Amino acid sequence: MLTIKEIKELLTHSPQSELIKTLESDERKGVKKLLKTYYTKIEKDKAKAESYRRMQHYERIALKKGYQLIAGTDEAGRGPLAGPVVAAAVILPDEYYLPGLNDSKKLSESQRESFYTDIMRSADVGVGIIHAKEIDQLNILNASKKAMIKAISELKQEPEFILADAVTLNIQIPQESIIKGDAKSVSIAAASVIAKVTRDRLMKEAGAKYPGYGFERNAGYGTKDHVAALNRLGPTGEHRRSFEPVKSMVKQ
Incomplete structure (x- = not known):
């Protein structure tokens, strides 16, 4: 008879259906617990696969229209008081599968970092960064669009079709918002992960350069501690002068 440890090991490596049938008749509590965990994982994997299939809807439509190189683009950092807005553009390879991929805001930091590594290794990725001074000159919406266009231009391949998150870009490439x-x-979810991780890393660097504002924790967003530091220390080179309350502080 297999030990609990042996069964646990077998269940982690796509066990044969014959083994599962045998284990279902095993009355040991430890075996029943392992089977419950196994079935729960199977259901979660199915749900992730179905979610991924649904999220390929717009890519499938573009493919049916004859487009092959489809780039998703998204940005991170529209709302913060400090730091750049960062955009990414991603062309995923054919048959690419990354279960659990989703809007970066719905993922944990460790998930984002893991997905970032996989996407950077597997896909064609471009990144565009617009810093605070230029955000003040352009306004945040135009700065976000410029970052996306820059990210698209950084791709190794010229995309045939663009899927953009909630904006229409002034470029001569067919697109859908x-x-x-x-x-x-x-594709957009992959871009959101790249943009978010890239920006978070930049804000950690800014936190080291400008101690006291907590950029490494708040990513430049207007948290209570961040605003308190602004009142105490004043704006830095990372702060957006067109955003309140920074705008009022600069006028004083």
Whole structure:
């Protein structure tokens, strides 16, 4: 008879159906617990696969129209008081599968980091960064669009079709704007992960350069501690002068 340890090991490596049938008749509590965990994982994997299939909807439509190189683009950092807005553009390879991929805001930091590594290794990725001074000159919407266009230009391949999260870009490439696209398109979701991780890393660097504001924790968003530091220390080179309350502080 197999030990609990042996069964646990077998269940982690796509066990044969004959083994599962045998284990279902095993009355040991430890075996029943392992089977419950196994079935729960199977259901979660199925749910992830179905979610991924649904999120390929817009890519499938574009493929049916004859487009092959389809890039998703998204940005991170529209709302913060400090730091750049960062955009990414991603062309995923054919048959690419990354279960659990979703809007970066719905993922944990460890999940984002893991997905970031996989996407960077497997896909064609471009990144565009617009810093605070230029955000003040352009306004945040135009800065976000410029970052996306820059990210698209950084791709190794020229995309034939663009899937963009909630914006229409002034470029000569066919495109579709998708509201909440980072939760509806795998390409946009991949771009959201790249943009978010890239920006978070930049803000950690800013936190080291400008201690006291907590950029490494708040990513430049207007948290209570961040605003308190602003009142105490004043704005830095990372702060957006066109955003309140920074705008009022600069006028004083």
